[in-house]
Amino acid sequence: MLRQARDANATRLNSLPEYFGMLGAIWAGAPALLVYFVWLAFEGDILMAQVLEMLPDADSMAATQELLIGDIRNAIENPISYRIASEEVRMAADRYRELSQTATLALTATCLSVFAVCSALALKFMTPRIRARAQVEKIIRGFLLLCSMLAIFITIGIVLSVLFEASRFFQIVSVTEFLFGLDWSPQMAIREDQVGSSGAFGAVPLFVGTLLISFIAMLVAAPVGLMSAIYLSEYAPSKVRAAVKPLLEILAGVPTVVYGFFAAIVVGPALRGFGQSVGLDVASESALAAGFVMGIMIIPFVSSISDDVITAVPQAMRDGSLAMGATHSETMRRVILPAALPGIIGGLLLAISRAIGETMIVVMAAGLSANLTANPLEAVTTVTVQIVTLLVGDQEFDSPKTLAAFALGLALFFITLALNFIALYVVRKYREQYE
Amino acid sequence: MDITETLAIPIPEQLDPSATTGHADLDLTTVGDITVPDPRMKLRDINVFYGQKQAVFNVNLDIGSNSVSAMIGPSGCGKTTLLRCLNRMNDTIDGCRVEGRVEMDGKNVYARKVDPVLLRARVGMVFQKPNPFPKSIFDNVAYGPRIHGLVHDRTDLEEIVHTSLERAGLLNEVKDRLDQPGTGLSGGQQQRLCIARAIAVSPEVILMDEPCSALDPIATARIEELIGELRKNFSIAIVTHSMQQAARVSQRTAYFHLGYLVEVGPTKDIFTTPKHQLTEEYITGRFG
Numbered sequence: 096m097l098r099q100a101r102d103a104n105a106t107r108l109n110s111l112p113e114y115f116g117m118l119g120a121i122w123a124g125a126p127a128l129l130v131y132f133v134w135l136a137f138e139g140d141i142l143m144a145q146v147l148e149m150l151p152d153a154d155s156m157a158a159t160q161e162l163l164i165g166d167i168r169n170a171i172e173n174p175i176s177y178r179i180a181s182e183e184v185r186m187a188a189d190r191y192r193e194l195s196q197t198a199t200l201a202l203t204a205t206c207l208s209v210f211a212v213c214s215a216l217a218l219k220f221m222t223p224r225i226r227a228r229a230q231v232e233k234i235i236r237g238f239l240l241l242c243s244m245l246a247i248f249i250t251i252g253i254v255l256s257v258l259f260e261a262s263r264f265f266q267i268v269s270v271t272e273f274l275f276g277l278d279w280s281p282q283m284a285i286r287e288d289q290v291g292s293s294g295a296f297g298a299v300p301l302f303v304g305t306l307l308i309s310f311i312a313m314l315v316a317a318p319v320g321l322m323s324a325i326y327l328s329e330y331a332p333s334k335v336r337a338a339v340k341p342l343l344e345i346l347a348g349v350p351t352v353v354y355g356f357f358a359a360i361v362v363g364p365a366l367r368g369f370g371q372s373v374g375l376d377v378a379s380e381s382a383l384a385a386g387f388v389m390g391i392m393i394i395p396f397v398s399s400i401s402d403d404v405i406t407a408v409p410q411a412m413r414d415g416s417l418a419m420g421a422t423h424s425e426t427m428r429r430v431i432l433p434a435a436l437p438g439i440i441g442g443l444l445l446a447i448s449r450a451i452g453e454t455m456i457v458v459m460a461a462g463l464s465a466n467l468t469a470n471p472l473e474a475v476t477t478v479t480v481q482i483v484t485l486l487v488g489d490q491e492f493d494s495p496k497t498l499a500a501f502a503l504g505l506a507l508f509f510i511t512l513a514l515n516f517i518a519l520y521v522v523r524k525y526r527e528q529y530e
Numbered sequence: 531m532d533i534t535e536t537l538a539i540p541i542p543e544q545l546d547p548s549a550t551t552g553h554a555d556l557d558l559t560t561v562g563d564i565t566v567p568d569p570r571m572k573l574r575d576i577n578v579f580y581g582q583k584q585a586v587f588n589v590n591l592d593i594g595s596n597s598v599s600a601m602i603g604p605s606g607c608g609k610t611t612l613l614r615c616l617n618r619m620n621d622t623i624d625g626c627r628v629e630g631r632v633e634m635d636g637k638n639v640y641a642r643k644v645d646p647v648l649l650r651a652r653v654g655m656v657f658q659k660p661n662p663f664p665k666s667i668f669d670n671v672a673y674g675p676r677i678h679g680l681v682h683d684r685t686d687l688e689e690i691v692h693t694s695l696e697r698a699g700l701l702n703e704v705k706d707r708l709d710q711p712g713t714g715l716s717g718g719q720q721q722r723l724c725i726a727r728a729i730a731v732s733p734e735v736i737l738m739d740e741p742c743s744a745l746d747p748i749a750t751a752r753i754e755e756l757i758g759e760l761r762k763n764f765s766i767a768i769v770t771h772s773m774q775q776a777a778r779v780s781q782r783t784a785y786f787h788l789g790y791l792v793e794v795g796p797t798k799d800i801f802t803t804p805k806h807q808l809t810e811e812y813i814t815g816r817f818g
Contacts, residue, residue, distance in 0.1 A: 333624060411661035415724070417622055419674045420651035420731065429673070434664045 110228035118227040121234055122217035127210040134202050142194045143167070146187045167191065257508065260501035267495045268296045273502055275299065279465035281485060281496045296499055298506065300467040304475035308386040308457060309450040311471055315390025316450075317443055320397025327398070328405040329427055340402075347395035351455040358388035358460035366472075375472060380462035383471040389456050393446045400442030404435045437521050444518035448511040454479035478503050558587075558787065561806045562795035566594040566782065570735055570765040571616060571653075576630035578611050578620065585611045587789045589630075593735065598757060598766045600780035600797065602773060604812065607786040609769045613737050616767060617653035618646040634735075651678055654728035658740040660720030662712035662727070667704050670712040670723055671695060674731035690730055698726035699756050718749025725756065729764070736760065738768040742775065754779050773813055777801050785809045 108115070143164060150163075163184070169176035170188040177188060265273070276297015323343065327336050363384040370377030377383075408431050416426040432439075462474030463484060485500040569592040578586035586608040593599050593616070601609040611620065618639060620626045631638045639649050651674070662670050671691040674680075681687045691708070695701040700722040704715070712723050721741060728736055738757070742750040757766060757779045770776050776783050777797060784794040785808070793806040804810040 409661070411657060411659055412663060414619065414622070414655075414657060415661040415663065415727075416673070418617060418619055418650055418655035418657075419677065419727065420647050420649075421673075421677050422647050425677050429677070430663050 108223050109226055114227035114231050115221060115225075117231050118225070118234075119214075119217045119221055121231070122221075123210060123214040126213050127206045130209050131202065131206050134205070138195075138198055138202075142191055142198060145194060146191045149190055150183060150187055254508070257501050257505050260498055261505040264495060264498035264502045267498070268502075272296060273298050273499075274506075277467055279481070281481070281499055294495060296495065296502075298478070298503065300465040301476060301478045301481055301503065302506075303467055303469070304382065304461070304465070305451055305477040305479075307382050307469060307471060307475055308389060308461060308477055309447055311383060311386025312389035312393060312450045312453075313443065313447060315387055316393040316397050316446060319390075320394045320446075321401050321439065323394070324398040324401035324405060325427060325432075328402050329423065329431070343395050343398060346391070347399075349392070351392065351453065352459075354388050354392050355455045355459035358384050358456050362388055363460055370472065377472045378462070378474040380460060380474045381472050382461055382475045385457045385461035386471065388460060389450055389453055392453070392456065393449055396449060397442060397446050400445065401435075401439050404438035404442065405431060407438070408434045437524065441518040441522035444514050444521070448514040448518075451514075452479065452507065452511055454483060458483055478507050482507075558790040558792060560590065560791045561793040561809075562799075564590045564592060564791070564794055566592045566597075568595040569593060570595040570634070571767075572631075572633040573612070573615065574631040574633065576612065576615060576628065576632070578608070578615065578629075579627045580623070581625045585789055586615075589791045591784055591791060591794060593765055593767050594782060595765050596761060596763070597782065598761050598768060598780040600776035600783045601767065601769045601786060602771075602776050602783060602812075603786035603792075605771075606788075608789040609784075609786045610739055612786070613739055613767060613769050616735065616737055617650045617655055619650075619655065621646055651731050652733050653735045653737060654731065654733035655737040656721070656724050656728055656739070656741045659744050660717055660724050662715070662720050662723050664711065664713055666709045667695075667712045667715070667723060668708040671726050671730050673727060678731055680731065694726040694730040695723075697729055697760070698722045699752065699759075700726055716749070718745050718752060721745060721749070721753060722756065725753075725760075729760070733764065735765045735767065738766065740769055740771060743771060750775070773801070785812060787812075 146167065147160070147164070166176075166180060166184050167187045170180045170184050171177075171191055177185060180188070273296050276295065277299050278295040278297045279300045280295045282294065327340055327343075331339065359380070363379055363381065366381060366384050366387075367377045367379050412430050412434060413426055416430045417423075421429070457477045457480050461476060461480065463476050463480065464474050465476050465481070466473055468475060482500045482503050485497060485503075491497060571593040573589055573591045573593075576586055576589040577584060589608075589612055591599075591612075601613065603609050614620045615628055615632055616639075620628055628640060630640075632640055634649075634652070637644070639646075663673065665673070668691055671694050672687055675687060675690050681690060692701060692705075695704065700719060703719060704710075704723075712720065715723060721744075725736075725741075742753050745753065754775060757768065760766060768776075768780065780797045782794065783797045783800040785792050785800065785804075785806070787808050793800065793804060793809040795805075800809065801813055804813060
């Protein structure tokens with residue numbers, strides 16, 4: 096009976112009716128949407144060009160023209176700017192508004208007519224012979240491809256922009272000085288007669304600081320995260336697991352700036368006080384405080400990855416070991432952990448790259464002075480902190496001080512990229528071996 | 531409860547045997563003698579529950595010494611669940627509850643003071659799917675002796691590993707590559723490795739849960755041959771879906787249906803002259 100129904104259908108339509116509907120909607124709607132977005136993208140510039148043409152002295156210097164455009168835009172958007180603007184600008188703004196209204200009407204008309212024409216065409220060309228299902232499938236695939244391409248191109252764009260600015264930096268400061276210099280003080284004299292601050296761009300203290308803090312963070316996060324993952328995945332009754340796991344994941348939802356002031360206001364002074372009581376000199380902004388709090392921040396990251404990896408070890412392994420008369424912890428130590436270890440290491444590497452990239456906590460708790468030290472009780476600074484301080488405030492984009500931020504960003508990018516690469520490699524190797 | 535008493539337990543609708551057999555009124559009393567002259571383990575009045583759902587109903591059965599006891603029956607009849615009662619592997623399943631007595635040397639293995647870890651060293655198990663650990667062949671077999679502290683030096687350990695592999699009929703195939711991962715072996719070899727791993731701690735009983743269902747006929751034949759060999763030294767309980775396998779390897783067969791032990795007896799009697807109607811229908815292939 097099913098076959099009969101299918102045969103009867105096949106003589107008329109090769110796809111379910113809704114596919115023809117979908118294809119028709121795409122044919123009719125997609126061109127209109129395209130027109131709409133292209134129009135919106137160029138409308139502002141074209142209108143502004145027309146407005147400028149109308150103004151008498153529009154052919155003056157490019158720089159003043161940019162200022163003028165800025166003024167006009169302000170006048171259009173902001174009533175107060177409009178009131179204080181010059182006669183000329185007001186006129187331009189009025190004209191822009193007029194044009195803009197017309198343009199909106201024109202846009203509506205254009206889109207509707209494109210839609211109408213396309214609908215008519217779709218109606219005309221939509222025949223039962225068209226393989227609607229296959230076509231819709233192709234269009235969906237193309238759309239998905241476009242989205243993934245977009246993400247890739249944006250990434251490439253970011254890398255290129257950082258690379259370009261960094262290359263400008265390396266024209267002023269040599270690569271070797273940047274990579275191997277032991278001195279970091281990016282303050283440049285703005286005038287010839289200013290004292291001090293000649294600018295030194297040796298990034299070693301920053302990388303040492305970053306590694307020190309990341310190391311302390313992993314010292315906290317790796318054992319605590321791993322142990323809690325082992326408890327949750329192997330020992331905890333399902334009720335406890337259901338309650339504890341979301342609680343642990345709340346830690347991941349705390350904004351890093353909150354961790355930052357926790358580190359700066361609670362942990363930092365507490366460490367300092369404790370240090371004083373045992374006769375140690377602890378800086379109020381210390382690598383230890385920042386690293387400790389950062390470790391707490393990464394705990395849910397480590398525990399959730401480890402939990403996944405441990406849970407992914409087949410139940411047959413556990414049964415096999417338990418049936419041999421092994422206890423729970425023997426099973427864990429001798430079978431589950433060795434099987435899960437490469438995955439756990441991959442997860443830890445990802446956590447390290449997270450720690451290296453973390454900014455807010457170190458900005459607030461680790462300080463700004465670029466000390467070359469391995470003592471966790473002193474203040475150190477990290478790559479990310481320096482990027483922030485270099486780019487905050489008024490900037491001139493031709494000074495090495497500002498450009499140094501891009502060089503640091505580039506270096507950071509390569510380090511985390513390498514770490515992620517190694518992590519993925521380790522995880523993949525593990526899969527080949529045990530599956 | 532007297533085992534000869536007719537069970538008048540209401541059967542839930544979805545488990546209604548008449549749905550599969552066409553019999554409205556069903557007698558699920560165990561037919562045949564559940565005892566053997568030289569029992570190694572005894573199951574008495576076993577009921578097993580998964581949460582609210584009961585999977586095994588009032589089973590009484592003896593596992594004979596140095597013989598192979600086969601448990602057969604359609605899927606979901608509780609045979610695997612019952613097998614896992616023998617080494618308390620059901621303890622590891624959340625929400626699983628076992629009532630009744632499982633006796634070994636006259637002692638209840640479910641008694642409070644019995645450590646399941648020690649029990650499992652005496653009652654080994656081989657699973658449906660070969661599950662070698664992601665370690666070398668040597669370390670797989672050495673796993674049990676190591677955790678139970680059975681050996682004190684490397685020479686002893688090597689001897690145990692070699693003997694176990696030999697008895698599992700695997701030594702000749704792997705003796706040159708004991709340091710290779712056990713997961714790299716073929717399915718049949720992996721299963722024999724698991725058997726070697728199980729016998730390395732010299733258990734008294736070996737439980738096998740459909741040990742050949744993931745293997746091809748040639749590998750299956752080797753394992754069956756091996757079971758015949760192992761019977762001389764171990765007591766074996768095997769769950770199988772293959773009636774031919776039960777007929778080939780076992781001396782006693784128990785037929786389960788929907789959690790009830792329906793019939794038990796010497797294998798040749800079960801397969802030639804089954805007494806219970808359900809058994810007859812199952813072995814003649816009318817359902818299951």
